[in-house]
Amino acid sequence: MQFFKLILICFIATCLMTNLTSAQDTDTIRINTTLITVGVTVKDKKGNYVKGLTKNQFSIFDDKIKQQIEFFSNEDAPISFGIVYDLHPTTSERTKVILNSLKRFTDELPKKDDFFTIVFNDRGSLSLNFVPTAQQVKRHLSFEERNKPNSLYDAVFLASEKIRKRPNQKKAFIIISDGKDHYSHHSFSQLSKHLKSFNAQIYAVILDEAEKWGYSDLFLDDDPPPIRIDESKLESIALKELSRKSGGKPETPFFKSIYELLEIYKEIATEMRRQYSIGFYTSMAEDKSHKVKVTVESADRDKKLNLFYRKHYRSFASKP
Numbered sequence: 001m002q003f004f005k006l007i008l009i010c011f012i013a014t015c016l017m018t019n020l021t022s023a024q025d026t027d028t029i030r031i032n033t034t035l036i037t038v039g040v041t042v043k044d045k046k047g048n049y050v051k052g053l054t055k056n057q058f059s060i061f062d063d064k065i066k067q068q069i070e071f072f073s074n075e076d077a078p079i080s081f082g083i084v085y086d087l088h089p090t091t092s093e094r095t096k097v098i099l100n101s102l103k104r105f106t107d108e109l110p111k112k113d114d115f116f117t118i119v120f121n122d123r124g125s126l127s128l129n130f131v132p133t134a135q136q137v138k139r140h141l142s143f144e145e146r147n148k149p150n151s152l153y154d155a156v157f158l159a160s161e162k163i164r165k166r167p168n169q170k171k172a173f174i175i176i177s178d179g180k181d182h183y184s185h186h187s188f189s190q191l192s193k194h195l196k197s198f199n200a201q202i203y204a205v206i207l208d209e210a211e212k213w214g215y216s217d218l219f220l221d222d223d224p225p226p227i228r229i230d231e232s233k234l235e236s237i238a239l240k241e242l243s244r245k246s247g248g249k250p251e252t253p254f255f256k257s258i259y260e261l262l263e264i265y266k267e268i269a270t271e272m273r274r275q276y277s278i279g280f281y282t283s284m285a286e287d288k289s290h291k292v293k294v295t296v297e298s299a300d301r302d303k304k305l306n307l308f309y310r311k312h313y314r315s316f317a318s319k320p
Helices: 002-030 092-107 134-140 152-163 188-195 231-246 258-273
Strands: 033-044 058-062 065-067 071-073 079-086 114-121 124-128 170-177 201-206 276-283 288-296 305-308 312-315
Touching (some): 033 288, 058 276, 065 276, 092 134, 114 152
Antiparallel strands (some): 033 276, 058 288, 071 276, 114 124, 288 312
16 A cells, blocks of 8 residues: 555656646746737739638748748638727818718627727827717817827827737727828837837828828838928828838728728728738847748749738847
8 A cells, every 4th residue: 555655646746847847848938939920911913812821831031030930820810900090181071971981890890800999180089999970079079178199190109009908819900191290299210119019900091181082002102202292291101101011901092982981991801801820939038120021832833922911020128
């Protein structure tokens, strides 16, 4: 009997030591590392989404160094949408059209998706988990005591803080603005650096003052600006560049109706749902901006595929 008790004690001790060693090994491997995820949209030369690709067909590079893919998914995962609507400049007709189109879009989202809305102008802002009516916006922003943010970069910064806390893996911003910033506390450089710290696609609906509202192609628009360009155009280009580098890229025409806007939002959602999600572990030893490159090998080598994904991420050194 004592012999069996001794064997049992030795067995339990061995299990405990094994678990402890395994836990220590796991901790050692993951100290100062984090999983970087990249959403990748793949299209053929006709603009059709390419489905059915496997993990082994993808390669991902961090500052030109090939990484081991630790996470891969092509499932239709839930999406979190952060909607930012800049009310300056605006007209009552434009405001009603945009808010009504957003209401239609969010009403049709699957239950697994979630969203929030930030509406702002120079009077203040309104942050809600639903799309307000034009009357609610007008009433709220007429109060003497005004809420912040009331400028574009500050509003997007607030939206980024909110969306990164959402549980859904896929995240997207829909920014509706003329592209101008009105005295934000955060600079464009600070905002750009902050947005690189997590994975979210940015889609920017650019409004112009001539009522020819247009949704820019944010990825293929690489033409240099003309030599003579006013400040508002530069700000618009900056917002396009921010969007382009995040991987957001629906192509859309000029629009003036709820239905055309609704098609834009639906295309954004479709693109997000058909993304491949790829992840790799990276060291967080220093504050640094990293350049990301993703390639895919098609079964038909003569078939050219176009990839859209975020081009950078930023690592932040862990504090001791």
